[in-house]
Amino acid sequence: MVKLLLEITDLAVEVNNKEILSDVDLYIGKGETHVLLGPNGAGKSTLFMTLLGFPKYKVTRGEIIFKSKDVTQLSTTDRVRMGMGVSFQNPPAIRGVKLGDLLKIEHGEGEEPELSHEMMDLVTKLKFDENFLERDVNLGFSGGEVKRSEILQLLAQEPDFIMFDEPDSGVDIENVELLAEEINTLLDKDKKPGMREKSGLLITHLGYILNFVGADTAHVLMDGKIACSGNPNEIIEDIRKEGFKGCVECCGIH
């Protein structure tokens, strides 16, 4: 039996007094990568923000256990320091906050004058250069640059559980492969399944990234509930053929 890293039980979430998620059960084992599918507005991003503990997302029922600890009431900072990480789809630009300075803090070298060699190697790997580190984070970044910068920041943080929100949207094919390679690194995909320590939850619309990043399980979120879980390839195949409705009906039959 795989050790569970994240256990979400009977979760219900309200945003501005409106229930967005309910009856969500989701269990992610150590070393596993899960995919979260579903139509727009189903609540995928809400689930991410709730797991991160953003204040607007009120848990009205259920619990979130991370590394065997109930984190439902913990702050975002505490959860992140316990080993959660996220790559956002549309992160905000922050004027005057340099990407390089942020990377130093994320890599635990906030007091150092220069970024470490280890980090500089990663910077180069993600096709950035020193000048780019001087730029204000996300300010005027292209779609691809945003995604690469998010992944680079995760590489600096080395979290144990990572949420990826549409890591491949708006990215050209060449860069999807590059991003996939680094996502695989983040998720220990270079190790044998039993040896993997890192887990991930990935939101994807098109599923294109799944050609490069292997997933163990897929979940379909519909109207704030998990409507179906199972083999990622089969589920995606069904969605491609019949859309989300058809896929869920099929789940009911199994």
Add this chain to the structure above:
Amino acid sequence: MLRDTLKKAEKAREKKALYGEDIDLEEFIKEEAGEHEKVTKANEVPKKVQDTLLKVGVDPGEKERSGTFIQVDQSGVCTTCTSESVEIMGMNVAIDKYGWLKDYMWKAVAPDTDKYTAQTALRESAEGASGYFIRSLPGSKEVFPLQACMFIGDEKVMQTAHNIIIAEENSELHIITGCATGEDVSSALHVGVSEFYLKKGSKITFTMVHNWAEQVDVRPRTGVMVGDDSTYISNYILTSPVRSIQSYPTAYCSGENSRVVFQSILGGQKDSILDMGSRVLLEGRGSSSEMVSRAVSKDQSQIFSRGHLAGRVPNVKGHLECHGLVLSDDSMIYAVPELEGSSTELEMSHEAAVGKIAEEEVLYLTSRGLTEDEAASMIVRGFLSMDITGLPPELATETKRMLDMSLKGM
């Protein structure tokens, strides 16, 4: 001093300033010049003073500086100069040396502007001049900046200074000035009258860092005369608590194609009242101006960010920008951008925004492991650390360092 100047000053002895709290000058002590010992090098001033100087960008080691002037209370204590392109000396020395200097005194700032200018003029006449004289020689271009420091060393002192800065034709002049108080000083008054003259084709960059004690009142009075094809760039940084500062420098862009840039970074802390403005009169054909300020108010501080841009001839251009972040309910930012167009064919605009820290920016940083407080302070520092433009590369790096140091306290 010209009798007319004195007469005007005498009349304005009690004249209140247009802005800022009125200060009773009788409460302060007038120390004599010569109270503090002279030294031959900046690193010979007492160690305690040196540490304070460093905080305001004045390097006692004088590394990469072309000259230094230090005034403690009313005494000019140190003058050095290693460059052949520039001159720096006490005003008392300069007046003796250059008979023509009187033609520049009280021409860019009127002695009867208010009681502070009047007091400075009256004291100058009664006790002798204080402050500094700086001049760049025609056609010269000294890349290393001159540094000047106004230091208040004794409690309850009223420091007055009258500075004259002249950039001769086609010269380039860079100045760093730092103003600070000694550790033992809690309350004092600083009045600095500065008159700038930019001749044809010249450029001055003037970068000033203030770091006063918490009970100090500061009333600088500045006038800038900008000639044909010349550029004046002022950078001002204040992030430490102070009792009150009120300043409203005026630049007269009367030269053709003259250009003026005012950039200010204001951090209000504790009970500070910062009333900071800048005014540019675009009176020369093709003249232009940019005024940019960033203000952050904390605690119970009040920040008035004023700007006045007047276009008086055709083909002038100006932009005024003021952004503020209010960080506490007890603090305040009051932005007053004014545009005055009195000619056709001009282009002037302003942009003011006062608000709070964007929550999504804080959340983004907390999702990277920063606490809310750490995130907020990183965002505030980022907001204030605007790119200061117009400096040569060497000075830009130094200014960035000075700014980073000032922002550490925010």
